[in-house]
Amino acid sequence: MMSQRMRNALVDTMLVGTVVLLLVFFYAPIATLVAFSFTSSRVLTLPIEGFSLQWYGDLFSKPDFWPAVRNSAAVATVSTLFATVLGTAGAVAWIRYRFRLQGPFRALTFAPLLFPQLLLGVVMLLWFSVLGSWLGFSTGLVTVIIGHVVYITPFALVVVAVQVYGFDETLEDAARDAGASGWEVFREITFPLLWPGIFSAAIFAFLLSWGNFYVSYSLAGTARTLPIFVYSGIAVGSSPIYPALATINLVPALLLVIIAEVLRRRALKRQASGISAS
Amino acid sequence: MRIERKSWNDPVLVATVAPLALVMVAFLLVPLLMTAVLTFQTTQYYRLVWTWDLKIWTEVFSKPHYWTIMIRTVAMALVCVVLTVLIAFPAAYALATRLRTFKTQIQILIIFAFLTDAVLKTFGWILILDKNGVANWLLMHVGLPPEMLNLLFTPAGTMIGMVYNLVAYPMFTIYLSLVRIDRDLILAAYDAGASRVRTFFEVTLPLSRPGLYSGAVLVFVLSLGAFLEPKVLGGGTSPLASELIRQSFETRVNWPLGAALTVVLIAIGALMLVACAAFALRRTSATGRSA
Numbered sequence: 045m046m047s048q049r050m051r052n053a054l055v056d057t058m059l060v061g062t063v064v065l066l067l068v069f070f071y072a073p074i075a076t077l078v079a080f081s082f083t084s085s086r087v088l089t090l091p092i093e094g095f096s097l098q099w100y101g102d103l104f105s106k107p108d109f110w111p112a113v114r115n116s117a118a119v120a121t122v123s124t125l126f127a128t129v130l131g132t133a134g135a136v137a138w139i140r141y142r143f144r145l146q147g148p149f150r151a152l153t154f155a156p157l158l159f160p161q162l163l164l165g166v167v168m169l170l171w172f173s174v175l176g177s178w179l180g181f182s183t184g185l186v187t188v189i190i191g192h193v194v195y196i197t198p199f200a201l202v203v204v205a206v207q208v209y210g211f212d213e214t215l216e217d218a219a220r221d222a223g224a225s226g227w228e229v230f231r232e233i234t235f236p237l238l239w240p241g242i243f244s245a246a247i248f249a250f251l252l253s254w255g256n257f258y259v260s261y262s263l264a265g266t267a268r269t270l271p272i273f274v275y276s277g278i279a280v281g282s283s284p285i286y287p288a289l290a291t292i293n294l295v296p297a298l299l300l301v302i303i304a305e306v307l308r309r310r311a312l313k314r315q316a317s318g319i320s321a322s
Numbered sequence: 323m324r325i326e327r328k329s330w331n332d333p334v335l336v337a338t339v340a341p342l343a344l345v346m347v348a349f350l351l352v353p354l355l356m357t358a359v360l361t362f363q364t365t366q367y368y369r370l371v372w373t374w375d376l377k378i379w380t381e382v383f384s385k386p387h388y389w390t391i392m393i394r395t396v397a398m399a400l401v402c403v404v405l406t407v408l409i410a411f412p413a414a415y416a417l418a419t420r421l422r423t424f425k426t427q428i429q430i431l432i433i434f435a436f437l438t439d440a441v442l443k444t445f446g447w448i449l450i451l452d453k454n455g456v457a458n459w460l461l462m463h464v465g466l467p468p469e470m471l472n473l474l475f476t477p478a479g480t481m482i483g484m485v486y487n488l489v490a491y492p493m494f495t496i497y498l499s500l501v502r503i504d505r506d507l508i509l510a511a512y513d514a515g516a517s518r519v520r521t522f523f524e525v526t527l528p529l530s531r532p533g534l535y536s537g538a539v540l541v542f543v544l545s546l547g548a549f550l551e552p553k554v555l556g557g558g559t560s561p562l563a564s565e566l567i568r569q570s571f572e573t574r575v576n577w578p579l580g581a582a583l584t585v586v587l588i589a590i591g592a593l594m595l596v597a598c599a600a601f602a603l604r605r606t607s608a609t610g611r612s613a
């Protein structure tokens with residue numbers, strides 16, 4: 045009996061251990077980047093001899109840094125807007141509606157998740173190149189945005205779909221019975237109930253777009269976003285400015301993820317308790 | 323959850339479905355068809371010539387160089403599937419059944435790592451795996467010989483990067499199928515006198531198969547397009563298919579060739595997807611019958 049209990053305890057410890065090891069694995073490169081962003085030396089090896097903020101200054105004074113930031117911000121903002129709206133509509137159509145051709149619709153909207161990003165980028169690059177040679181345009185930020193919308197919308201769709209799935213539509217019925225119009229029901233009931241999911245999808249979309257390399261790399265032409273800036277930089281030689289950039293990215297991104305997740309989970313929990321109570 | 327039947331005459335349905343469907347048709351379906359069409363074209367002096375020609379396909383199938391790289395790509399993808407599933411399953415299982423107190427925090431940490439810029443994370447791995455990097459420094463300080471690990475610019479380095487960038491996918495799918503398992507089934511197995519180990523192998527594991535299969539296929543398909551990892555961590559010493567595709571566009575400016583290699587990769591991925599779906603369906607119907 046004792047040995048059984050000990051074996052169970054051992055299994056528990058090992059299972060918890062895997063999660064801890066996985067987190068170490070996930071955060072090893074991220075922590076390394078943060079640590080090296082504060083080094084005073086140019087070489088990125090341990091031990092770190094002294095503390096300095098010099099690389100942050102160096103990063104900001106790089107001439108091609110700010111254009112990359114502006115491009116990334118523009119691309120991420122516009123792509124987020126489109127991906128969130130299309131993803132929300134798609135999630136409602138996936139979960140709540142039944143219609144003719146729903147199978148093909150689902151396949152088509154889910155397909156980008158099953159594509160390696162590089163191939164998604166290449167396929168679109170070929171199309172835009174052919175189209176561009178006919179219509180006389182070349183790839184640039186607009187094609188990057190289109191590529192991001194195609195890649196990111198399925199992610200947004202999945203996040204919102206979770207919220208739609210737990211949706212309690214008796215509230216809509218109640219509003220309709222009380223005389224609300226279709227638009228009022230949407231504005232006063234449907235949207236407020238779905239919005240934690242939508243908000244969370246928007247944060248996901250923004251961060252996926254902000255950090256996207258593959259699709260941008262294929263479709264950006266001569267324009268540069270931040271990941272392309274880093275990629276072409278580290279191809280030439282490593283420098284502590286890239287760890288500095290990673291560290292700057294970290295804090296706002298982490299805050300956004302925490303806010304989005306907490307809101308979404310709280311809403312889901314409320315829905316779950318609401319359904320079981322009714 | 324109530325389901326509404328909608329007809330295409332309903333403007334609400336058109337407004338919800340049409341914009342997304344149009345985007346996917348115009349920028350995914352049509353480009354895919356165009357890619358297939360381009361494989362039958364040729365180039366002359368770096369310019370595309372519109373013909374109907376099998377020249378590119380004969381080139382793709384006759385050059386052993388392409389075969390070597392395609393086989394290597396598939397082999398790497400298969401190894402990556404095995405490693406990611408071996409890591410993801412116990413972690414997802416622990417997250418679904420243990421660790422109640424810190425579950426939310428751990429999930430947020432995993433999601434955040436997943437959403438962080440892949441180029442920067444891969445660069446972080448360079449700093450760890452380098453000969454003078456963090457890993458060797460740590461090993462030296464616990465008393466092991468200096469410069470013990472030599473992983474950067476090797477296929478092992480590529481693999482670490484691929485596993486790192488993809489392991490979150492099977493974690494999500496396996497976790498989702500584990501939390502959907504009805505707790506009563508497991509309790510029933512205990513009541514019937516099954517040990518924890520036996521319950522795991524006869525109830526939990528079979529019921530988590532959908533997540534296991536879909537996670538594995540997802541990793542396989544996504545690893546076929548790995549580009550950053552072989553380039554940055556593998557040092558380009560043993561290139562994968564993605565590098566071949568990039569070269570055909572950038573160095574050789576040969577769109578038909580790039581298109582053909584892309585079609586080959588998509589076909590490999592699609593075959594695997596269909597095979598796995600068929601296998602999973604047979605397995606589930608078999609268990610259904612025996613139960």
